[in-house]
Amino acid sequence: MSQDNSTWSYRPGDWLAIFGATTTLLLPASEKARAAQLWDQVDGGSGFAETLDQVLAPGLSVLPAFVLIGTGDGPTKVIVRGAGVRATLTTDDETVELDGSTVTTWVEKTLEGVSAIGVEVGEADRPGPDHLIEGGLVRVARIDFPARTADEAPTTPAAPEAAPLGAPPVGLPAEEPVVEPVDASAEEPVDEPAGDAVAPEEQPATELLDVAAYDAEEDAAEVREDALGPLDTPAEGVEAPPAGISLMDPPPSDDDGSGLVWDEDGADAPPLPPPPIPPAPVPGGPPADATVPPVSGPPPTDHDGLTQTGPATGEFAREKPGIPGQPPAPNVTRPVARLIVSSGDTVEVDRVVLIGRAPEARRFTVTEQPRLVTVPSPLHEISSTHVEVRPGTGADHGSAVVTDMGSTNGTVLVQPGLGPEDLKPGIAVQLIPGAIINLGDGVTIQVTNP
Structure with a gap:
């Protein structure tokens, strides 16, 4: 029987069922702590014999009950153990029932051509629907293969359809409704509308707004006049203007051209400021009273359009330092320290100095040009x-600093008055005159003043 990725059905219960590709294992609820470990084995593809070894590893005496089913290629193998544990195997020729409570160890059966398997554990007759599963860990009371269909599951009566409002109760015969005659003369008179109220059918239709003839400005003027009164009507306590003059007209000017404005008492008000004096005409330019045409385009700037930027040429040209066609000279500063290498070299620290078995300057530019010092190793x-x-x-200005470049065996620094210090890769440490840098392999570097 080959049952790779086949679908089982199970009814929920208290036992733990582990469904794998070719192995199915059932354990009682007391083995919950081992279920996760055994699930890893079964889900990982362990066969019947491998799973049985894992199940029996703690000893048969501590395992009260279990069910193990092997459904790979070849015959089907089933082992049952424990009270209340039963399995039924169906072939084309016979039906075999196994009961785990009849033996002290377990009942094992191997059959060819098994077409159906049913296992009952615990409360197998527990009511409830059967669920489908292809692989996983669930709690069960029984399992079946092939999966139990909906026709095999117990059916529940369908709920009756809701009766319409006014219908008689279910199970009682419907009674014919009794229709009583209606006396037309006994009908109550309809109340007439009181006062000048208009009956609904006599109400006038709502007048629609003529959008084409609507004038928003005229409507706003009417609203303003309703709230504030006519525009030409003076407020209370204000003398009305002479005939022909509206309150909305600008007030008449009392200026007679002499620059003086007369008030009502005859006293002269302060004179108006004199008009600005026009600028004097520019020789060769437009007359003073000429009208300047409007200027279009972007606002004017103070740029005359003739100034240019670029390399200085001609009499303002400056010669560049160095030899034409050759790289510029490296940046060199005043020496801040002198290094005396045990191999015999003496190096001034006026730039970057790289020391090693075969130093390389890969991350430096042409202008830096570090000094390379090779030491034996x-x-x-x-x-x-x-x-x-x-x-x-910065704070280390005027002195030299040393940095380990990620060496394999490390660097030890001994400063005057301090103990040995292992340099951390990429961390710069200030050097004091008299310091000793130990590179290993018998090579040391002494730091002195320049």
Whole structure:
């Protein structure tokens, strides 16, 4: 029987069922702690024999009951153990029932051509629907293969359809309604509308607004006049203007051309400021009373359009330092320290100094040009680019700093008055005159004043 990725059905219960590709294992609820571990084995593809070894590993005496089913290629193998554990196997020729409560160890059966398997554990007759599963870990009371269909599951009566309003109760015969005659003369008179009220059918239709003839300004003027009164009507306590003059007209000017404005008492008011004096005409330019045409386009700027930027040429040209066609000279500062290498080299620290078994300047530009110092390393304990010494900046200005460049065996620094210090890769440390830098392999560097 080959049952790879086949669908089982199960009824929920208390036992733990583990469904794998070719192995199915059922354990009682007391084995919950082992279920997760065994699930990893079964889900990982463990066969019947491998799973049985894992189940029996703690000992048969501590395992009260279990069910193991192997449904891979070949015959079907089933083992049942424990009270209340039953399995039914169906073939084309016979039906075999296994009961785990009849033996002290377990009942095992191997059959060819198994077409159906049913296992009952715990409360197998527990009511409830059957669910489908292809693989996983669930709680069960029984399992079946092939999966139980909906026709095999117990059916529940369908709920009756809701009766319409006014219908008689279900199960009682419907009674014919009794229709009583209606006396037309006994009908109550309809109340007449009181006063001048208009009956609904006599109400006038709502007048629609003529959008084409609507004038918003005229409508706004009417609203303003309704709220404030006519525009030409003076407020209370204000003398009305002479005939022919509206309150909305600008007030008449009392200026007679002499520059003086007379008030009602005859006293002269302060004179108006004189008009501005026009600028004097520019020789060769337009007359003073000429009308200046409007200027279109972007606002004017103070740029005359003739100033140009670019490299200085001619009499303002300056010669560039260095030899034409050759790279510029490296940046060199005043030496801040002197390095005395045990191999015999003496180096001034006026720029970056790289020291190692075969130093390389890969991350530097042409203008920096660090100084490369090669030291011997018979045992290859010194890295190709071991340390870097350079003039310090910021708080370290005026002194030299050393940085381990990620060497394999590390760098030890001994400063005057201090103990040995292992340099951390990429961390610069200020050097004091008299310091000793130990690179290993018998190579040391002494730091002195320049």
